[in-house]
Amino acid sequence: xxxxxxxxxxPLPKWGLATxxxxxxxxxxxxxxxxxxPALFYAAGGPVPAEAAAEGEAACFDHPGKRAVAACSRCGRxxxxxCSVEFKGAVWCPSCFTADEVKAPAASPGxxxxxxxxxxxxxALIVAVAPLLLWPFTAISAPIALFIALRYWKRPLSxxxxxxxxxALAAAIALCEIGGWIWGTAYFVLKART
Amino acid sequence: xxxxxxTYRKLPGRRRGxxxxxxxxxxxxxxxxxxxxxxxxxxxxxxxxxxxxxxxxKMPRFVVSAPVLAAALLLLTAVLILRVLQPASAAWLWxxxxxxxxxxxxxxxxQSCTCRLYTAVSREDLPSLYRxxxxxxxxxxxxxxxxxxxxxxxxxxxxxxxxxxLGPMQxxxxxxASNHPxxxxxxxxxxxxxxxxxxxxDAVITxxxxxxxxxxxxxxxxxxxxxxxxGAIGIFVQRHRGILRVGMQRLAITALLFIGGxxxxxxxxxxxxxxxxxxxxxxxxxxxxxxxxxxxxxxGGAALLAIAGFVLSFKxx
Numbered sequence: 107x108x109x110x111x112x113x114x115x116x117p118l119p120k121w122g123l124a125t126x127x128x129x130x131x132x133x134x135x136x137x138x139x140x141x142x143x144p145a146l147f148y149a150a151g152g153p154v155p156a157e158a159a160a161e162g163e164a165a166c167f168d169h170p171g172k173r174a175v176a177a178c179s180r181c182g183r184x185x186x187x188x189c190s191v192e193f194k195g196a197v198w199c200p201s202c203f204t205a206d207e208v209k210a211p212a213a214s215p216g217x218x219x220x221x222x223x224x225x226x227x228x229x230a231l232i233v234a235v236a237p238l239l240l241w242p243f244t245a246i247s248a249p250i251a252l253f254i255a256l257r258y259w260k261r262p263l264s265x266x267x268x269x270x271x272x273x274a275l276a277a278a279i280a281l282c283e284i285g286g287w288i289w290g291t292a293y294f295v296l297k298a299r300t
Numbered sequence: 301x302x303x304x305x306x307t308y309r310k311l312p313g314r315r316r317g318x319x320x321x322x323x324x325x326x327x328x329x330x331x332x333x334x335x336x337x338x339x340x341x342x343x344x345x346x347x348x349x350x351x352x353x354x355x356x357x358k359m360p361r362f363v364v365s366a367p368v369l370a371a372a373l374l375l376l377t378a379v380l381i382l383r384v385l386q387p388a389s390a391a392w393l394w395x396x397x398x399x400x401x402x403x404x405x406x407x408x409x410x411q412s413c414t415c416r417l418y419t420a421v422s423r424e425d426l427p428s429l430y431r432x433x434x435x436x437x438x439x440x441x442x443x444x445x446x447x448x449x450x451x452x453x454x455x456x457x458x459x460x461x462x463x464x465x466l467g468p469m470q471x472x473x474x475x476x477a478s479n480h481p482x483x484x485x486x487x488x489x490x491x492x493x494x495x496x497x498x499x500x501x502d503a504v505i506t507x508x509x510x511x512x513x514x515x516x517x518x519x520x521x522x523x524x525x526x527x528x529x530x531g532a533i534g535i536f537v538q539r540h541r542g543i544l545r546v547g548m549q550r551l552a553i554t555a556l557l558f559i560g561g562x563x564x565x566x567x568x569x570x571x572x573x574x575x576x577x578x579x580x581x582x583x584x585x586x587x588x589x590x591x592x593x594x595x596x597x598x599x600g601g602a603a604l605l606a607i608a609g610f611v612l613s614f615k616x617x
Binding site (some may be wrong): 293 | 310
């Protein structure tokens with residue numbers, strides 16, 4: 107049975123799936139809303155097998171026994187069905203696809219296939235704010251937060267966020283903390299002299 | 301090559317923890333699952349053409365999100381302050397706190413769910429969808445986008461679905477057949493045992509100390525608090541290594557937040573008491589609660605956390 111219950115992992119009854127907006131699991135009694143889409147009925151997944159190259163036919167650069175189906179749009183190497191990567195209307199070989207030229211440049215976030223990003227703006231804000239709980243630590247953390255906020259100002263943000271307010275706020279808080287330290291030190295020095 | 305910037309639209313539902321958070325976004329041709337750990341975000345893309353099924357199952361989810369915990373701490377602090385300044389008003393706040401806690405328990409027990417998405421090669425939980433109303437809204441939007449790409453069923457698919465494999469079944473089978481399957485995470489270890497024992501002992505000692513105040517009992521309580529903090533750190537390390545299950549880590553986080561909250565509540569309470577008595581100057585940070593009310597809350601909370609930990613440790617599979 108293809109559709110399992112999220113709670114007990116046992117199959118949900120098909121009559122329930124077909125007739126009801128939600129279905130009751132006969133094993134654990136949990137109510138589930140199941141939506142199945144036509145992709146379930148597509149041909150079984152997995153890469154299309156590459157055909158063997160016959161005598162005199164062009165062969166794949168990485169798999170000499172397999173027939174070439176295209177040439178890499180960047181380096182020109184022949185690629186078999188297994189190796190060809192279609193991306194942005196062109197065919198790439200695996201090594202060119204993983205090379206930096208195909209990846210999104212830093213200035214155009216979201217253009218590539220990044221699966222993780224370091225959030226320098228959040229880091230700067232946390233470094234600026236968290237030590238306020240034990241304020242003496244701000245003497246060290248404020249310059250660090252300011253450095254992170256300014257040094258990584260142009261680094262790409264989160265894929266889904268638009269504004270740099272975290273970096274700006276972190277820099278502002280760090281400047282206030284540094285100002286506070288300078289003012290406090292000057293105040294106590296002057297007070298000690300007088 | 302054209303540098304096109306992908307635009308994303310946020311779907312309903314967001315999980316906001318103190319450290320971890322999760323959300324779902326729709327792009328031009330895919331669904332983007334974002335898991336954030338404050339300093340880093342991790343992305344997973346599910347193309348609309350590849351999504352085979354989405355299953356939402358109603359089940360209890362006692363998720364303490366950062367906004368809920370912040371609101372609870374704020375109310376608790378207000379109660380403690382008003383208890384000193386205006387005892388009559390504090391009773392109303394207690395009622396409000398009770399009503400909000402009841403609402404949270406009801407929503408967590410009866411209006412929560414877990415959501416899972418299937419493609420031919422993956423089975424992915426969507427942690428941002430854990431309340432029924434947001435899951436329904438998000439599902440309606442995702443369904444619409446998938447229907448645009450895949451179309452809709454025109455036949456009785458449930459019969460046909462019976463013969464189809466949903467999700468990465470073959471991969472799961474291969475993993476099960478592997479000669480060296482990974483060891484499953486444990487419910488309890490010696491570190492978690494020490495952590496729970498120190499929590500429970502601290503609760504008992506604080507209770508005894510309320511009846512028979514003694515300086516050495518207070519010192520023992522402080523030492524037990526240090527043991528709890530060390531135990532919690534040990535639990536994080538063991539969880540990171542895959543030795544312990546996630547439940548114990550959540551308990552350790554809750555315990556740390558509880559200890560921190562009590563410490564600051566005591567400090568704020570002391571400040572108000574000092575202000576009322578006309579004393580001036582800074583209030584010392586006390587490692588052990590002195591006020592009777594705070595001690596009661598501390599003792600009760602620590603006992604509840606310890607009991608919850610024992611249940612987690614010894615709950616049958």
